[in-house]
Structure formats: C-alpha cells, structure tokens
Amino acid sequence: MEFIVISALNGLVYGLLLFMVSAGLTLIFGMMGIVNFAHASFYMLGAYLSFTIARISNFWLALLIAPLIVMAAGMFIERFMLRRVHGFGHSQQLLLTFGIAFVFEELVKLFWGNFPVAYRPPPLLSGPAFSLFGTNFPSYRVFVAAVAIVLLGLLYLLLQKTRIGIIVRASVQRPGMVSALGHNVPLVFLGVFGVGAWMAGLAGAVGGALLTTSPTMSGEMSVIAFVVVVVGGLGSLLGAFIASLLIGLLTSFSVGFQVSLADVAQLFGYGEQARQIGGLLTLEISSMSASLPALLMLVVLLTRPAGLMGDRN
C-alpha cells in the first residue's frame, strides 16, 4: 500500500513536470508543424539560469526571471532562425533545431562545466510536506506539482476563454483563413513559440532542483517529451496531458518493481530453470524503467498510429 501511494504521488509529480515541457512542444508542432528538437534545451536553459540567479539573489526571483530569459531566447530563435527556413520543409527545420540543441548543450558545458551543478530547493521548501506510512513526502515535490497544476489551469483558460485563445486554436487549423480575417498569424506563432519556451523554462527552473541539473538533462528530457507528444497524439494538448501522467506513473512504478520473467516462471514451478537460462528472463522491470516509455510508444504506435488523442485515428 505504501509503495502504491508513494509511487503514485511521485509519478504524478514527474508526469506534471513532463507536461510542462511537452505542452509547448505539442502546441508548437500543432500550430506550425515544427518538430522542435531544441525544445528540451529551453528546459535545460531554464534550470541553469535559475540556478545561477538563485545564487546571486534568491530562488523566487530566479523562478520569475529565468523563464522570461528563456522565452526571449525562444522568440529570437523563432523570429530570426526558424522563420527563415519556413517554407523549405520539415527537414530544414529539423536540422536547424537539432543544431540549436547542440549549441545550447555546448554553451552550457562552457559556462557551467561538464558535471551536474548543485541546484537545490530553497530552505523553505526543503522539509517534508506531510508523512504517509512513516515516509516523509518532500514539500518541494508538492510545490512542483502545484506550479504545474496552476500553469495547466492558466493555459486552459487562455486557450478556451480568451479571444487570443480562440485565434490560436483557429490558426492551428487554418492559418491562411485566420490571416484573411485580419490577424497577424506570424505574430501569433511568435507568441505561441514564446509561451512554449517560457513553460519549458519554468519547468527547468522548478525541475532542475527536483531532478538533476546537468548538461545531459536536455537530451534525456528531449526523448521523453517526444515520447509524450507521440503517445498523446501530435498537436493534442489533452493527449500530452494524459500521456505525461501515464509515463510519469509508469516510470515511478517500474523503478520499485523488482520482478522478472523468472519470478513469473516460479509460479509455474520453473523458476530455477529460468534463472539458469538468465538473460532476458532474469531482467527486473526496475532496471528497464528507462526504456518502458519507449515500449509504450511502440505499443501505442502499433495500435493507434495517430496517438491517444490524435486527429487521424
């Protein structure tokens, strides 16, 4: 019971963090058709910037400023780089964002070094929030979840209840027609890209202190975020939300699950034989936790090629 509740809570926190990154990714893909390989770099940039700002001032100011700097960087990339290759097709955008991701990674190594930096939650949030079954649940995890939930609410209100949101949703579907109705669609795109980068930056600013802040964090996040977007259905926010939580839970449960195929064989009385064969049969689920999201993607692509909430099912 303890394992289930604590794993569920951890999975939800991780899933919500994943959603903050993948929401921007899926929104940008849905609107502009851009597969942005540099999106997770915004996440990394957010973490490193807030680490540095928190050192020279404090954590709360860092949380405010770092995502804004990331947003500015994102808008610069859209306006002066991506927009120039727009119209040449997907492969040019792909190569460009791939290159940008490399540049960011090297820049981070140049300024902050090759190894993880000690980005920690502020003292106020370092203690336990509550304890369950004798296990303390860290208050910083609660804080991360709260930030993500507030953000999710704001994003929903912005997209569903405001005129800007209506224009954004219409631009996803028919950018040409939206322009013919008097709206500056490139400006809308710039705004969406900026908001997506800001969200990834904020996710990095809070997530960096939860996980680790290192030059490899963007690569790791990039893979998972793409899995989320593909599983959820390219361009679907609701899909990204469901897939984020699914992958968060899957990862957190599998880490604590020390069961292998040999244990299953044991039930039928063949445990010994299975252990002698070894290999895949003795591989525990916990040691596969990193590859389970990819497995999930494989299953989803085979059964629902457009993703859980994709349009083309």
Next chain:
Amino acid sequence: MTLLSVTNLHSHYGKSHILHGMSFSLAAGEMIALLGRNGSGRSTAMKAIMGLVAPTRGSIKLDTKELAGLPSYKINRAGIAYVPEERLAFSNLTVEENLHIGVAAPRPNAKAWSLEEMYGFFPRLKERRNVKAGSISGGEQQMLTLCRSLLGQPSVILIDEPTEGLAPKIVDHLADVMRDINRQGVASILVEQKMTIALKLCSRCLIMGHGAIVFEGTPEELIATPSVRREWLEVA
C-alpha cells in the same frame, strides 16, 4: 467613384500561369458578378486580391492604397473581406467562436455590423451558436463564413461561389442577405456559376476566360449577346 481597381494582374499557381493581365474596377457600393467557366481563374483572382496567392505582376488598389504584395491580414485590415469557396469554417470551434474571430473595430463613416444583426440575418446560427462548426450543415457553414467575414467591417467583400451545392430555399435566403448587405453600403464581388443569381443581384457582369476579363456589361447587355454566353459560359 472607383473604390477597388485591379490593373494588369498576373498570378501563378506553382508553375502554371493562371491570371494573364486581369483588369477591372469596382465602384463604392456597387455589386458585380464575376462569371466564367471552371478553371477560368475566378477563384485565383479572389485569392490574389486577398493576398492568399501572391500576385506576380500588376496592381491592386483600394482607394489610393496599393495592396499587391501585402500579407493577407493587412489587406483585410485595409477593408477587404473574403468568403472562400471552400467555406473554411474552423470546425473545432463553436459557431459563435468562429464569428468572434472575424470581429474587428468599426470603420469611421461606415456602417458597423454587430453579432446580433448576423443572428438577425440567419436565426439558424443563433440556435446553433454553441455547436462546433464542424457539425453544422453546408448551408449553415456558408451563412457562418459570410457573417464571419462581414463582422470584419469591410468596405469590399469578395464572395466566392456561395450557393454551390445548396438547396434552392437556402440559396434564395443567401441571395436576399447578400443584396441587403450590399444595399447597406458594402461593395461586393460575387463569383458565381449560376447566372440567374448573378443577373438578379448585380448591376454589372464580368466574364473571365483564360485568366483575363473577356466581357463586361450590364445584365441586360449580357442577355442580349448570346454569342458571349456561348463562347465563355455555356457548357456544350
């Protein structure tokens, strides 16, 4: 007084040359029909005026403002609205959200259109205002896209084949509304296949052939010249 003048307009769709030096003008408050067979370039002409297909040569002037080469949203803000043949309703938004996207601030010295007036034209839209535009009928979508464009407070409205594939009753209703809109001061260009509607509503008929204007005259003149109709309109 000339409001919109198109001079020697050329346009390409990929590698094919569609508009070959099209010229015409539209007076303030006038309603003209643009007729012609399929493939004569009528829809491309509308798209080129709207900036959705880039004009390769020529001029499009609204009053004194040159519009050729501007992005669509600037052309719309200058006062030209476009109702596409394909309708292009935003199917994942509700009817009312679709209308909201079109809303622009009223122009000085021009009649301002309101949402209530749109619902007055088409009570069906009011009934279905919270329904997703993807699930309403083709006729309702046509009403919706006409109103959506009109809410942008245009001085010129380009309406591309609004009656295509619709029931006669809806066609009559749409025709009445288009006449009403024009009488309230919005200059209109109506692209039509059905000559009857064009003759009923418009004071001037333009016929397109091979990407240029090949005939221009009043409905009476068009009726009086069967040779033109035979050469450029009728499908043998």
